Amino acid sequence: MSTDLLSALADLIGPAHVLTGTDMAPYAFDWRQREESHPVAVLRPGSTAEVAAIVRLCAEARVPIVPQGGNTGLVGGTIAEKGTGAVLLNLGRLNRIRTLDATDYTMIAEAGCVLADIQAAAQAADRYFPLSLGAEGTCMLGGNLSSNAGGILTLRYGNARDLVLGLEVVLPDGRVWNGLRTLRKDNSGYDLKHLFLGAEGTLGIITAASVKLFPRPRQVETALVAVPSPAAAVALLGLARTGTGDSLSAFELMPRFAFDGSREILGRDQDPLSAPSPWYVLLEASSGMAGPALRGQVEAVLETALDQGLVTDAIFADSMEQQRKLWLIRESLPEIGRKIGGAVHTDVSVPVSRIPDFLAATIAAVTAYMPGIRPYPFGHAGDGNIHFNIGRPVDMEGAAYLAHAHAISDIVHEQVLAHGGSISAEHGIGNHKAEELARIKNxxxxxxxxxxxxxxxxxxxxxxGKVLVR
Amino acid sequence: MSTDLLSALADLIGPAHVLTGTDMAPYAFDWRQREESHPVAVLRPGSTAEVAAIVRLCAEARVPIVPQGGNTGLVGGTIAEKGTGAVLLNLGRLNRIRTLDATDYTMIAEAGCVLADIQAAAQAADRYFPLSLGAEGTCMLGGNLSSNAGGILTLRYGNARDLVLGLEVVLPDGRVWNGLRTLRKDNSGYDLKHLFLGAEGTLGIITAASVKLFPRPRQVETALVAVPSPAAAVALLGLARTGTGDSLSAFELMPRFAFDGSREILGRDQDPLSAPSPWYVLLEASSGMAGPALRGQVEAVLETALDQGLVTDAIFADSMEQQRKLWLIRESLPEIGRKIGGAVHTDVSVPVSRIPDFLAATIAAVTAYMPGIRPYPFGHAGDGNIHFNIGRPVDMEGAAYLAHAHAISDIVHEQVLAHGGSISAEHGIGNHKAEELARIKNxxxxxxxxxxxxxxxxxxxxxxGKVLVR
Structure with a gap:
């Protein structure tokens, strides 16, 4: 990068916001520590106009730009690859909530707003922003939208793109598209926002968004349920959607191996349920209405399921603290890989009705590849999103096992495609899956x-190099 | 069109499905009778492969193609304009439901399926397809999706595009994009389906779609409510969303003029409410749970609203017959124009919170333009979609009044834009609004x-000539 360009950038956004030394470290790293990031500079503009001006300057000089929000992505989407001469454009200073209209149930927020701050602003207005994921204390709206984040409430509220009414985008030529409408119905031309949502910053930089808010849930029922099989879980899902008037907000499936793993991680000796079960479901239903009605509905669903043999045992959380305790089981599952010293992680989806077949076929396929391997597929079964993770055999070294990581995830992905699924459900493509996408996509x-x-x-x-290979 | 091409088309899809004479009449007309349609031929292919082959032949010969479903659009989107040499490509024979997976809550249906048939197929599987509009007995899925149809349940279930998981599209070069996925989460690349949804057939021809199904509502509460003002209606909307746990499925606003007009059209002498009111709301809440809970919730909302002066009177429908009777009030409103011998019709949207200001400003603006004019804005207030219709002054001839139609709709649209709205909420652009769009769009x-x-x-x-002017 020329010193002329660097000084032009410093003039533009202030020298304090153009980093080129060790001060780049908080931005130039990979959340999963799989890759190194080598930007020639980290730029931290303070406004949409500054973002646009940076893009114009970089476009003229043909300097590649890697947009970045909270940098919590899991597929290398915000890595500045060595030798590309790319700058990291961090949106963290664009962190204003521009408007919040409670009557309209909408908010306009900038790309650098931390997700948890957006949730809190909605709550302060007695409203609810339902995007929720593990990284919510760090990740930022722009990244959530650019990666079309999923999370635990997709079943009820959709993916990140479904929550968006309008966007402000800086295009690759530096023009600003102001599409920040707050309309529920607008059929005046092509719907361009969906092009930028989920494009991982490869088509432009999202600088702000108008998003939908919802009535705040006043009653939440959380239950941990033992089920005999994935097929029983899918049948229970159907009962629960109907029996709660579609108030089901989360439906997480996990096998015994993952359940036991979480108990170890959390140091919980006692099994909360009366007997071991091969599979478990953590389900949650929520309603904007306070009162006992919802609990009654969920109880009725579980009783029917018990009668039909779909459920063998269940406990309800009777306080927010107990809800938190149940959710910790689910939230600890990504730690299992570290705990057992070697696991292959995936993020895939299949149609909900095909989950049981997909799980059976894939467990069989990876076990055929390596006897003793320990698959523990878990995840958002309510929307078909399974993190089909697979631990090393007990008698194999972690490093030796991880040498098979590509081969094993290829086996999983092959089964995904055979079951009408997607090799990236909620994490995106980034640079990790770009080559594979080029190979398998229609x-x-x-x-x-x-x-x-x-x-x-x-x-x-x-x-x-992200999403599409060069 | 050359006779060679015609005979090639006849060889391709069978001569019985290539119409060139008076047999074109059932397809070559405008639902609103505002325009004439002059196709050189009407083609009725029977499969996606036939659609693709037609497009290839026409593309080679540079013959324009106007795709058509049930031909119930209101903006001239399926008109073959004179002198363009265009063929009408009617999708009516692509009318198979390819798959319905109740466990997965999805269906794959072809573009020529009549909306009511899709609703019925879902219901037969104890599921629900929530797209619902006046033309549902005639309109077809392909048209619904190409125009991103709205309708009365948008508040709860979104617009047509929100119901789609995947598409099959014949591209303008005759290639077929098979994007018929049934996944709830899929972040494997750009989301292309939204480009074709709402594009009114200008970017390709939708031949099939995979759509979301929902639990079938088992309890529906319908109430007609007298409100003192649009501001009261918007406040009631907020209460009702929260107070029913977001079970509100329809929220229709209408002024006294429209309410009285509907009573005349329906021949109903008796006012169902105890006293005249300046504004009315027809609201509906629905739940997948049968039982009295929902009625109690809606009653509690209305009691609170009564206490707060937001509501002056209300009646519930106590049977399906009474529900039907209340809905007939709303459904008769489009007839008022004919009844009063001259009205200007619009289809606009504004943010929900701005409805009261928008209505007041626009009523003032059209009245300033022509004293004695009779505005009767009504519509889907729950999602900001207002049909701001305006009747002739009592002392003016219909024809003389309609000479002002453009000027009057321009005034309405000017106010729409001033209030952050859209000049097309749910009907689309077609050829009616294409020039205006080119003028006002960002x-x-x-x-x-x-x-x-x-x-x-x-x-x-x-x-x-549709959506974008040539």
Missing amino acids: PVELDLMRKMKAMLDPDGIMNP | PVELDLMRKMKAMLDPDGIMNP
Whole structure:
């Protein structure tokens, strides 16, 4: 990068916000520690106009730009790859909530707002912003939208893109598209926002969004349920959707191995249920109405399920503290890999009705590949999103096992495709899965994606190598 | 059109499905009778492969194609304009429901399926497809999706695009994009389906879609409510969303003029409420749970609203017959224009919180333009979609009044834009609003739309003159 450009950038956003030394460290790293990040500079603009001006300068100089929010992504989407001469454009200073209209149930917030701050602002207005995920204390709205984040409440409220009414985007040529509408119905032309949502910063930089708010849940019922099989879990899901008037907000499946693993991690000796079970469901229903009605509905669902043999045991959380305790089981599951000293992690989805077949086939396939392997698929079964994770055999070294990581995730992905699924459910493609995407994606779709990229970013300066291989 | 091409088309799909004479009449007309349609032929293919082959032949010969479903659109979107040499491609024979998976809550249906048939198929599987609009007995899925139809349940279930998980599209070059996934979470690349949804056939032809199903409502509460003002109605909406646990499915606002008009049309002498009111709300809440809980919730909302002066009177429907009777009031409103011998119709939206200001300002503006004019704005206030319709002054001839139609709708649209709204909420752009769109749309957005069109349809053969002016 030329010193002329660097000084032009410093003039533009202030020298304090152009980092080129060791001060880049808080931005130039990979959350999963799988890769190194080597930006030539980290830029921290303070406004949309500054973002636009940076993009114009970089576009002229053909300097690649890697947009970044909270940098909590899991697929290398915010890595500045060595030798590319890319700058990291961190949106963290664009952190204002511009408007919140409680009557309209909408909010306009900037890309650098931390998700938890957005949730809190909604709550302060007696409203609810339902995007919720593990990284919510650190991740930022722009990243959530650019990666179309999922999380635990997708079943009820949809993915991140479903919560968006409008966007402000800096295009790869530095123009600003102000599409910050707060309309529930608008059929005046092509819906362009969905192009940028989930594009991982490869088509432009989301600088702000207008999002939907919802009535605040006043009653939440959480239950841990023992089920004999994934098929029973899927049947229970159908009962629960109908029997709660579609108030079901979360439905997490986990096998015994994961359940036991979480108990170890959490240091809980006692099994909360009366007897071991091969599978468990953590389910939650929520309602904007306070009162005992919802509990009655969930209880009725579970009684029916018990009669039908779909459920063998269940406990309810009777306080917020108990709810928290149940959720900790689920939240500890990503730690199991470290705990057992070696696991392959995946993020896949299949149609809900195919979960049982997919699990059976994939458990069989990875076990055939390596006897003694320990699959523990868990996740958001309510929307078909399974983190099909697989631990090393007890008698194999972690490093030796992880040498098979690619082969094992290929086996999982092969089964995903055979069951009509997706190799990326909620984490995105980043640079980790870009080559695989190019290999497996429907050629017509891939061609359309490439044309879209070439049209919006002909010089390929926006987050190069992510989503689409160069 | 050359006779060679015609005979090639007849060889392709069978001569019985290539119409060129008076047998074109059932397809070559405008639902609103505002325009004439002059296709050189009407083509009725029987499969996606036939659609693709037609498009390839027409693309080679540069023959424009106007796709058509049930032909119930209101903005001239399926008109073959005179002199363009366009063919009408009617999708009516692609009318199979390919799959219905009740466990997965999904269905894959072809573009020519009549909406009511899709609703019935869902119901037969104890599921629910919530798209519902006046034309549902005639309109077809492909048209619903191409125009991103709204309707009365948008408040609860979203617009047509929100119900779609995947699409099959014939592209302008005749390639078929098979994007018929049934996944709730899929972050494997750009989300292309939203480009074709709402594009009114200008970017390709939707031939099939995978759609979301929902639990079937088992309890529906319908109430007609007298409110003193639009501001009271918007406040009631907030109470009702919260107080029913977000079970509110419809929230229709209408002024006294429209209410009285509907009573005349329906021949109902008796006012169902005890005293006249300046404004009315027809609201509906629905739940997948049978039982008295929902009625209690709606009653509690209305009692609170009564205490707060937001509501002056209300009646509940106590049977399905009474529900039907209340809905007939709303459904008769589009007839008022004919009844009073001259009205200007619009389809606009504003943010929900701005409805009261928008209504007041627009009533004042049209009245300033023409004293004695009779505005009767009504519609889906729950999602900000108002049909701001305006009747002729009693002492003016209908024809003389309608000479002002453009000027009057321009005044309405000016107020819409001043209130952050859209000139097309649910009907689309078609050819009626294409020139206006080119005039008022944000230039960056318009430029992106044009680039998208040029990229996908470089020869401009797909529904020319619709959405984007030539």
